[in-house]
Structure formats: structure tokens, C-alpha cells
Amino acid sequence: MQQLLVWQNGQVSTNCSLEALPGILADPQALVWLDLLLEDELQPYQDMLSSKFKLSRLTIETLNEARERARLVEQTGYFHLVVHGLAFDVENIEARTPKLDIIFGHNFLISIHREAMDWLASLLDEAHDESEEHLMSRGAARLLHAILDTQVDSYFPVLDVLDDMSDDLEDKAVTDASNEVQARIFRTKKALARMRRVISPQVEVMNSLITRTGDFIPTSAEPYFADVHDHLVRTFEVLDSYRDLMSGLLDVYLTTVSNRLNVIMKQLTIIATIFMPITFITGVFGQNFAHSPQVETDKGYNFWIVLLVMVLITLAQIWYFKRRKWI
Amino acid sequence: MQQLLVWQNGQVSTNCSLEALPGILADPQALVWLDLLLEDELQPYQDMLSSKFKLSRLTIETLNEARERARLVEQTGYFHLVVHGLAFDVENIEARTPKLDIIFGHNFLISIHREAMDWLASLLDEAHDESEEHLMSRGAARLLHAILDTQVDSYFPVLDVLDDMSDDLEDKAVTDASNEVQARIFRTKKALARMRRVISPQVEVMNSLITRTGDFIPTSAEPYFADVHDHLVRTFEVLDSYRDLMSGLLDVYLTTVSNRLNVIMKQLTIIATIFMPITFITGVFGQNFAHSPQVETDKGYNFWIVLLVMVLITLAQIWYFKRRKWI
Amino acid sequence: MQQLLVWQNGQVSTNCSLEALPGILADPQALVWLDLLLEDELQPYQDMLSSKFKLSRLTIETLNEARERARLVEQTGYFHLVVHGLAFDVENIEARTPKLDIIFGHNFLISIHREAMDWLASLLDEAHDESEEHLMSRGAARLLHAILDTQVDSYFPVLDVLDDMSDDLEDKAVTDASNEVQARIFRTKKALARMRRVISPQVEVMNSLITRTGDFIPTSAEPYFADVHDHLVRTFEVLDSYRDLMSGLLDVYLTTVSNRLNVIMKQLTIIATIFMPITFITGVFGQNFAHSPQVETDKGYNFWIVLLVMVLITLAQIWYFKRRKWI
Amino acid sequence: MQQLLVWQNGQVSTNCSLEALPGILADPQALVWLDLLLEDELQPYQDMLSSKFKLSRLTIETLNEARERARLVEQTGYFHLVVHGLAFDVENIEARTPKLDIIFGHNFLISIHREAMDWLASLLDEAHDESEEHLMSRGAARLLHAILDTQVDSYFPVLDVLDDMSDDLEDKAVTDASNEVQARIFRTKKALARMRRVISPQVEVMNSLITRTGDFIPTSAEPYFADVHDHLVRTFEVLDSYRDLMSGLLDVYLTTVSNRLNVIMKQLTIIATIFMPITFITGVFGQNFAHSPQVETDKGYNFWIVLLVMVLITLAQIWYFKRRKWI
Amino acid sequence: MQQLLVWQNGQVSTNCSLEALPGILADPQALVWLDLLLEDELQPYQDMLSSKFKLSRLTIETLNEARERARLVEQTGYFHLVVHGLAFDVENIEARTPKLDIIFGHNFLISIHREAMDWLASLLDEAHDESEEHLMSRGAARLLHAILDTQVDSYFPVLDVLDDMSDDLEDKAVTDASNEVQARIFRTKKALARMRRVISPQVEVMNSLITRTGDFIPTSAEPYFADVHDHLVRTFEVLDSYRDLMSGLLDVYLTTVSNRLNVIMKQLTIIATIFMPITFITGVFGQNFAHSPQVETDKGYNFWIVLLVMVLITLAQIWYFKRRKWI
Numbered sequence A, B, C, D, E: 001m002q003q004l005l006v007w008q009n010g011q012v013s014t015n016c017s018l019e020a021l022p023g024i025l026a027d028p029q030a031l032v033w034l035d036l037l038l039e040d041e042l043q044p045y046q047d048m049l050s051s052k053f054k055l056s057r058l059t060i061e062t063l064n065e066a067r068e069r070a071r072l073v074e075q076t077g078y079f080h081l082v083v084h085g086l087a088f089d090v091e092n093i094e095a096r097t098p099k100l101d102i103i104f105g106h107n108f109l110i111s112i113h114r115e116a117m118d119w120l121a122s123l124l125d126e127a128h129d130e131s132e133e134h135l136m137s138r139g140a141a142r143l144l145h146a147i148l149d150t151q152v153d154s155y156f157p158v159l160d161v162l163d164d165m166s167d168d169l170e171d172k173a174v175t176d177a178s179n180e181v182q183a184r185i186f187r188t189k190k191a192l193a194r195m196r197r198v199i200s201p202q203v204e205v206m207n208s209l210i211t212r213t214g215d216f217i218p219t220s221a222e223p224y225f226a227d228v229h230d231h232l233v234r235t236f237e238v239l240d241s242y243r244d245l246m247s248g249l250l251d252v253y254l255t256t257v258s259n260r261l262n263v264i265m266k267q268l269t270i271i272a273t274i275f276m277p278i279t280f281i282t283g284v285f286g287q288n289f290a291h292s293p294q295v296e297t298d299k300g301y302n303f304w305i306v307l308l309v310m311v312l313i314t315l316a317q318i319w320y321f322k323r324r325k326w327i
Ligand SMILES: [Mg+2]
Pocket: A061, A062, A065, A068, C227, C231
């Protein structure tokens, strides 16, 4: 799917044809935003991109790769920026990090992605409407900032989801000794590692956007990009602290498992400690001799006396376990 | 809540109206300190801040965000500094890190926060009184230093509380095998991570305050800011060492749990090792045969002989366990 | 095995003799590619390399060493680049990292290796054919790029194999408590460490290829080498994240082992808790007294009454274990 | 306690009065060394320091703080250096790191500390004696070097004590499963963390002493300070490696505890495996039937035959345990 | 022991007296190599070194210290380099890192060590023989390179020994649950830490040898020193990866211990699960009642029927354990 927005003479037009592009691009006051949501392959758009926007072979190759590290490449007449979205599937505990290619020059910006992104869609919607301070009215740098700012803002709900999930896991780790807790912690760690791997180079890239794009970003706009950079650093630090948290949760879980073993072994020990001595007593009086004292002295109470002794022994043991706080 | 302090002509006045501000700000020898304790939203003060102090859109946006990384942003005519307080709730083992925005120019300083802070309140009280060497008498840079110095000094009582708590946990970890110790260690780790995340960028920011504010901080005042920077580094290092300490405590606790299991299993083994052999003996003499030696040779002592043998076996076992230091 | 390719006057010739080399190397427009697949020793080629290409003693020494760290050495008239291939043997869980020496000057490139490499072989095949845009038609720098690019692309299938294997291990770690899982995790870690150790200096080397080769790499080709550098960084990061994954898998496995112990101990405890009390009852009624109540009151039902009591006790215990979710 | 040493005209005098100081300090060839061992507070000396040596408010504040990070502050007319001593109490496994403030200018040096330090005392003693090459004869920089060099040399005996203690712990960790080993490892780790925290900034400070003191340290003396810096780095590295060692010892100890559990469980299993089968046999022949084979076929040997069978079963089990290396 | 080699006028002489040294050192074309193998103390050579080679007091002090960090110190007229050898005692699993001091100027080199080193001895032997390309014929820098190159080459056999030992430990960790494996892993870790601590600063030193010795190392010789630097980095990386390997082996060993416990507990559980139910049955029929069904209905088969039932129960249990893969 392709959306072409042209800002020219203080007005946005959404029904420009690609044929008119060369003329528009020749106007330094115009601003073109082309958004491409690829079905699968870049193929259908490749020739158009090469001819109309003069993209290099390297740029086309990079666009064709599904997975790329975040980066900023300067090419003749434009910059190529690779960034990533962040999404988290709570059901399967899986992170998705769809790639977003942004190609921008002094009066155009192309955004190319293989997955629909909500925040980008609403930004495009906003750009369709005429508004007092239109998104595209202040040039390519401010449009780029709007996109990157909105993208980074879209990370924070993901972090909130992670926060809820980790609180939930924290409760489970204490109460639930089943293997499932462990598996969830592992999958979360894996997802966090993936997100960190994607955000980490993005932090650097946002920094070089300020320092390496020359006069593309005017000095007055630099604090805005620094703000985005700062939010990226915060995202990275929060992801990092969740990784530590998961390690901590694993410790909690393993202690829960260990304590459960202690509880089981205590029960076994209590049972054995109570029944072994009194069972031994029944064995003593179950022996066959020619002369058994408990038989020869029996006036009808011996059975009950022995039983009473066994009850007393048991009570003494229970008292002992209570005192040692075992039961 | 809003407090406005104006230092002009060697005197502090606390009842200035906001309308008089433009005139006062035009006097380079004056110094304005405006403290805003927000109920919830910046909204009521937003227009005043924009019009009277010429704050930029980015600054207003940042003021509106509840959580921000510590930072120093240079804007036209002023700097925007974001720092954080540190508080620790011993009951729930939770850290709070309220944000404090400080906006300062050559003759004004605005402090904005959503939570009341004791140390800031007493600093404001101090500024209300006339004193020989008034807080605001030496210019904005020294006022900024006083605020930051007092804030960092407010961290050390928090570190002392953490120290007491970790001593307490150290005792518990050795004596108490309950899951609660583990949960407390985990929560402390989480709180420490939060505090570290807030202090870590603050260290850098304090450094750039010296290097990036040009002539705002006079060379003679730089060692004072370096001193605050040093105290921040020390805070960070102490927080860091507590994190290691917590990991060490977890090891202590886990060993306590393991040793408790060993104690339980020893008890079980001692019981089984004592009673199984003698119970076997009662079984031997409880068998039914046509000719049982213990019956046929019984002159009335066999029962007692067998009992004596069993007592001797038991004593031998107890001696053996004693020698192996099991009991 | 030796392959000599010469690009001269817009044509590739593959049957040049080594004797003609000095003449060809004198032509700055020509390009020579010599590939040496050593049987074992460099010896047979050593004199030729020294005399025809003027390689230094240090270069010859380095070529003779089987293991070398990745590096770029500038010598008089040429550069010496050491890089490594990546191969993974899934059966034995072992990594191989064959060394590839690349010596290049303005109009020649020599590739020397002790192991056959598929990707290099197909690149050589490609160079044998006349094609519109021949590999060697754009000079030594682009040929070098083609080789390095293809080599790094050959890493990604290895990463995919690792990905499959780690998914497989993830399943096994949860279900299989045998020692084999542990051994496989250990061997994978070892293989990953080896691969990391080889890729890590390669990242730096690719960077210095851009910054330290002066005009050998024209500015227009730099983004192409930066792209290879980026792919190397990605390879390194993925290897790094697999290392963390393996540590996570080990935790999963250890929990599986621990949980298995809990299952075993539960079974033992259930058995003991059920049978010890009722066995004790049989002992009570197996004692010999002159007057045993169960004998003297027996109207033929006592045996069954006692049996019923024992069944009831057992049912109560089973209900108790069910309620505690033990069975 | 206060000691004042004055080197003037090639002679040391120890009975100078403080009143004479301004005159002496005016002589650039003189050298004043003032050592202050504070009872508790700086108060009694504060005015004298401010007036005679022109110490700034910041310096006085820093002197008043009991705990400070190592640092070097340049002030008008002097430098303020904060370093720390290192002491280790083997009994309680506790580190002490008393602060030492050194204030030095071109012809004076003040050392201020709250704890007596042996090495400093003997250095002062040395300075009291007339000697051929007197400590103070070569200027303030060399005196500063003598103090720092002696201080760092005083660290190595502490490292040796740690070495002995860790050897001792190494033996204990293998043989002793009591909780005490664990507690000692934890306390040692805590002490090491404290020492590291104090030495770490000192390394940097020693470096800036060379680079940031301008002409105070003549080029010819720089290698001497570099030597001290190097010894500090070595101290730090040794402390660091002890930290790793302690983690390793903890592993050793935990394995000792685990192996002890295995030994206990083996004993229990051996006892149960030996006695359960033969006790079952006694149960079989203890049953009451109208026709019991062992009764009806008894010619007087059955008791002994059964006993023999039980002995044989036991011997077979012992042989089996021996073969599996359990006993 | 002292060896003095002098290269002058294209010839090596080994019987020069120390008295002739000043004359030889005055000849910029000569090259003096003095090797000192100290018995214990530097004392006997100290005066000679100070007077003939003008070594500074700092250099003499450093020579006198038995343990020093690797370093390069520039002094007037010479450089002082401290490096370390690497030796590993497989029997006691202990590393030795003897110090080697190298003092070199434009026409002399002094090597001083307290332990005999094989590689240095054979280098000295080589220098005694007249050869076509004599070791000392190309100046002090190349002699220094020969020494450092040979020393670093002497590290690789040590690494190979470590490799064999770790393979051996890998086998043992899986099969042997005795405490000895653990102790060996710990000692290896300790030895590795020592070696790392010695090699780590040597890497930096080798780097500064190139950058900080000015024209002592001619540009043409720099790649040779870079090669030694590279081999040092490789040594360091291999040592580092062995440290990770040891941690991995410890995990393997601990799992072996854990699995052994599981095996023991399984055996106990199987024994108890088999014998407790059938022993209970014998108890049931061993009770004394006036009317026991198994007595009153006995036609001579009841004993065998009960025995058969017990056999069937046992077989069922064995089948159950087989199905659950416990036996
Ligand atoms: Mg690419």
C-alpha cells in the first residue's frame, strides 16, 4: 500500500500522481512524504524509487533485507535511517521488532515498512487533515522528528505491559512451584534480549542523527532530537533493569522450589520420626518367647498401658516439633 | 502551591506579584526564585511560564511528563535541568524518585515539582528570612548550587536507612529460612535498581553543568559544583555496592535453606538408622516356626537379653553419630 | 591448489602463467586475483609470493601461522588482512573458524586459506565467467568488498542453524532431565565462545579497513564496507545473545532437575505417610498379651473393622494429598 | 595533636610557633609540614588553617566531612588531596579506610587525619631527625611523594593478610560444612567491596596528580608518582581478584554442603535398602495362617535357614553397594 | 649469573670485561647485551648498574621489587620495561609468573630476572654463535623484538597445556562426583586469574612500546612489535575464554552432583515404594484376632495365595517404574 502526501504552497495534497514527483522535488519549498507498506517484497516499488528518488544500489539492497541493525547512512542527496518498532505479545511472551526504513532529503521523506504500525497510521491520518500547524509545514527535519518522537512514544505502552507482567510473575514466583513460572521467565528474558538488541544501536543512531547530518537538522531543532534520544536511553535502561528483575525473579522462584522441598522432607521426617519408635514398640511386644513379661504380668491392662505409652511418646514428639517450629 | 521570592537591592521580598516580574527580570542585578509545587497538572501555570519566562514548547512538554531522565538542556535564554529526589519507604521496601525540574537563567531560577520535598521547603524557609549572607545574595549560580548541594545531602540519610536495613537482613538471612527474607532481598534489589537508574544520569548531568553552561557558573564556583558531583558519584558507588551486598545476602540465605535441609535429612537418617535394625530384630523373633530357638531356649531371660542387645546397638549407633558430629 | 585470474583490457583471462605476472602487475589498469588453497604448508608458494609480490618476512611468517587474530597490517605496497570463516558442526556441536589471509594492493589481491570454502569457490566460479558487470571490472577495492560481503553473508546460515538448535534444546531442557542436555549446553557455549573470539576482532578490523587504508577504498565505496561492518556487528550481537540464551537454558534445565527431585520426594513421602500409620496399626494388633482387647471382644468382625479403619485412614490421607495438590 | 616541622636554611626545626608561620611561608626556599591528628572535630584548628594558610570555605567543609571520595581539588594557592588508608581487622573481618586530607602548596604541606596511622608516624619521626638526605630537603613535591609512596606501601601487608586468610578459608570451605564459612566469605566480600570503593577513585586521583598539578611536580619527579600510581593499580587488581576468589570459594563451600547431603542420603538409602527386604521376610513368616509352610515343614532348621537367607541377601547388597562405590 | 655479549664491528665477543664497557657504550654502532640471573638479591650488581649504565634510583628500586606490574618507564638515556613470563605447574595446578626487567637504550640492553627461563637461555645461546644474520646485527630495537617475540611464543605451550587439562576436567566433571573435581576447577580459576592479571597490563605496555618510544623503534619495525602485541591479545583472550570455560565446567559438575542425588533418591523411593505395601500386608495377616479370616478359611493355600498377591503387586510396581523410566 502506498500513500503520497505533498505539501506545497501552504497546502497538503493527497492525490498527487507519481508522475508529477520530479517537478515537485525540484521545488525546495515543497515537502513530499511517501509511505510504503510492503506486502512482502520491495520489488513493485524498486524501479520507481531508483528513478524518482535516485536511491543507490546499496540503499535498495538494504531495503530488501528483512532484518537490519539500526543505522544512519549518508548517500548522495539523501540519508537512509533504519529504526525498529517494538511490540510485545503477552500471550506467547514474544517480542516483535518490525523494521522501519526512513529515507529523507531536504524536501522529501520516504517511510518503508513490512508491518502496519498503528502510531504511523495515525500520524499519516493527521497529515491528511488540514490543520493550523500542519505536520509538514515546518520542513523535512520537523516531519522526521514527529515520526521518531511518535515511534519512541509508542515504546512506553510496551514497557507498561512488561511492568504489569513482571508484577504478575513476581506473585506467581512466590506461590507457584510449577515449571511454568520458570518457562515464562525464560521467554521474557529472551524477548527482552531481542528488544535490547534492537534499541541499543538505535540509541547511537539517534545521537549520530544530530551530529552527522550537517545542516539538515537546524540548531534550533537539535534539542527536540536530543529529547527523542533521551527517551530512547530511558527505554534501554528500563529494558535493562527488567533483565535484572527477571534474574531476581528466577532466584525467588528457585527458592520457592527449594523451600517446597524442605516442606516435603519435613513432612516425611515428621511421619518417620513419629511412627518408627512406636512401631518398634509393637514389634517388641509382638515377639514370641516362652516367657514374655508383657504376657505373664498381664492383668488385662497391659495392652492399654503400652498404648498409653505410645500415645505419650507421640505427644512428646509433636510437642518437640512444635517447639522447633516444624509444625 | 506557588512561592515567589525576589532579591533586589540587597533585600528579599516575598510578596511580589507576578505582574511585576517583567520589570524585575529586566534588572540584571535582581534574582527571582519561583517555586511551583504542582497539585497534579502543570496546566494552571503553563501560560504564565510561557509568557513571563519565554519557555519553549519543548520545555513545557518536558515539564508535563511525570517521568524523565536527568538531563541538562540549553534553550534560548535559559537552561533546563532535570534531577530527582530519593526517598525510601522501609515498610514496603519501595523507592520513590520524585522529579525536580529546575529552569535557570542569569537572574531567575524556577523549581517545579509534583511532590513536597522537606529539604527544599527548609531552603525556601531559609530564603524567606533576612540573614547576613542571604542565599540569593550571590547570584543564580550560587542559588543553584545551594539547591543541588542540599538535594544531594538529602540522599545520605536514605543511604543510612539502607545500611541499617541491610544489617538487619544480614542477621535474618542466617537465622531465618522463611521465604520472607528472600522476598525482602528481591524488593530491596528492585528499589536499588530504581535509585541507580535515577542517580546514574544525574552524575553525568552534574558534570555537564560545569562544562556546558559557559560563563553561567563562574570559575571560582566550579569546585563547589565539582563537590556536588563527587557526592553524587559516592552515592552511586554506595548504591552499587549495596546491590552486590544483596546478591551476597541471597547466597547466605540460600545456604541457610540448604543447611536446614541437611539438618532435616540428618534427623530422618538418624531415626531410620537407629530404628530399622532393631525393628528388624523384633521381626526376627516375631516369626512363627515349629521350632524357634528363642522360644525353646527361653529360661525367662531371653526377652530381656534381646532388649539389652537392642539397647546396646542403639547406644553404639548414638556413639557413632556423635563421633561423626551428626548429633 | 592455485587459481590465477587476470582482468586486463576489459577481459578476464584464467590461463595466465606466473611468469607473465610482473608485466601485468606493472599495468595499473589490470587486476590480478590469485587464490591459494594450501594442502598443508605455505612452502611451495613461499618463494613465488616473496619474489613476484614482494611480500615482507613478517607477512610470510603470519601466513605460516595456522591460528591468528583478525588484523589489518599495512606493508610497503600492500595490505595484509586476516579474517575467519565460520562453520558449525551440529553433530558434534563444534565450531570451526578457518583462517583466510587476504593480501591486496592497488591492482592485485591474493586469497590464501587452508580449508576449502564454498562461498569463496562460487565467487571464483563467478569470476571465471564473462558477465556484463564482471566482479573484477571495478577494481581491487570492489573485489575486496565482494569477498568480504560474501563471507559475512555466509555467517547467517550458521546463525540460523544455531537458532534451530537452541529451539530444540529449549524443548529438551524442560522435558529431559538426563545429563545429555547439560553436556550439549556446555558444548554450545564453548563453540559460541570460539566464534565470538574470532568475530570480535573482525569487527574492529572492518572498521580500520575504512579508516586506515587511505585512498585504497574510494569514498563512494565506503558505505559498502560500512554495510559489511554492520553485518559483522549484528553477527556478534546475535552470538552474544545466544550465549545469554544458553545460560538461561541451563537455568531451565537445572529447575527441571530440581522439580524432578521434588516429584521423587513427594512420591516417597506419600508412600511413607500412607503406609507408616496403617502398618503401625497392624503392629498394635500383632502384639502378644495375655489379654488383648481385639481378641477378647472378637465376634468375627474385628478383623474387618480394623481393615475398614485402615481403609478410611488411607482415603483420608489421599483426600489430604489431593487438597494440597500433591497428587 | 599537632606537629609542626619547618625546613629552612638546610635545617629542620620542630619547635617553631604558629605565630612565626607567615614569615616562614613567605620564604620560597622554606618548607613547612604541619600534621594534625584530630581528636574528633576540626574546630580547634579551623581558624588557624583559614587565617595562616588561606584555606577556602569549600576546603574547610570537606575537611569537616568524615567520609569523602578520593579527589584532587585545585584552589587558589594550594591543592587539596583526599586519600584513604587501608586497614583490615582479621578477627571481625572488617575493613577500615581512614581518610587522610593532604593540603599542599609550593612550600607547605598539611596532613590532617582522625586516626593515628603507623606509617605516617614513622615518617614524621624520620623527619624529626637530622639526616644526610632529609625528607624535606628536596621540596614539597618530593615530600608529597614520600607520603603517598609510604602510604601505598602500607597497603601491601593488608593484601598479605587477606592472602593468608583466603588460604585458610580455602581449606575450611572443603572440610567444614558449617554456616560459619559462608558468613566469613560474606564478610570478606563486604570488606573487599569497601576497600575497592576507596582505592578505585584513588587510582584516578594519582593520575590527575601528575597531569593536573602543572609545574608543582617537576618532570623529573613524574616517574616517581607514576610508580605510586602503578602500585595503586596493582592493589586494585589484587583486591579485584580476591573478590573473584571469594565467589569461587563460595562455590566450593556450596559443593561441600551438597556433597554432604549426598553422603547423608546415601547412608539413609543404604540402611533402608538393606533392612526393608529382610524386615519384609520376617513379616512374611510372622503371619498367622492355619497352615504355614515354614511351620509345617520345620525340622528345627527353618529359623536358621531363613536367617541365613537374610544374611546372604544382606551380603549381596553390601557387595552391590561396594561395586557402585557407595560404601 | 652474568652474561655479557658485545656486538662490535660485525662480530660478537663474549669475553669482554665490565671495565671495557664505557668505551664500548661510547660507540653508537656497538650493541651490548647484559643478562643477569639473580641468585636472590640485586645487591652484587647494583653499583655496577648505577655507575656503568647510569640507572636512576627509581629504576634500581623497581629492580629490587620482586613483584611489579608490567610497565614501560622512560628515564634519561634509557627505557625500563617490566614484563612477565608464564609457567604452569600441572601437578599442583599453580601458575608462576616470573618477572623480567628489560632496560634498553640505543646501543645496550640489560635483561634481569630471578628465575632461569628456557626461551631466554636458548636466545642467549643463539647469540653466542656467529651466524649469517646475527641477532644483534640489526640494533637494539630488533634485539628487543627478538626477546619479546620469543617470550610471547613461550606462552602458547602453556595455553596448550591448559587446553589438555580442561579437556581432561570436562570428562571428569561428567563422570566423577567427588569433591576433587571442584577443587581442581577452583585452583585452575585461581591460576588463570593470576595469569590474566599479569598479561592484561602487558598488552597495554606492548602498545605504548610502539607509541611512546619515539625513534627508538623505527617505523619499518613497528609491524613486528604490533605482531607481538597481537599475540599478547590472543593470549589474553584465550585465558579469558578458559575462565568462562571453568565456570561452565563447574555448572556441569554441579549438575552431575545433583543428578547423583536424584539417582540416590530414586533408589530409596523405589525400595520404599516396593516394600512398604507388601510389608503392610504381612502386618495385616500377622495380627492376632479370635477370628482371623485367613486362618479360618485356610485350606493350606492361603500362605501361597498371599505370597502370590505380594509378588503380583511387586511386579506391577516394577512395571510402573519401568514405564516412568525410573529403572
Ligand atoms: Mg545490509
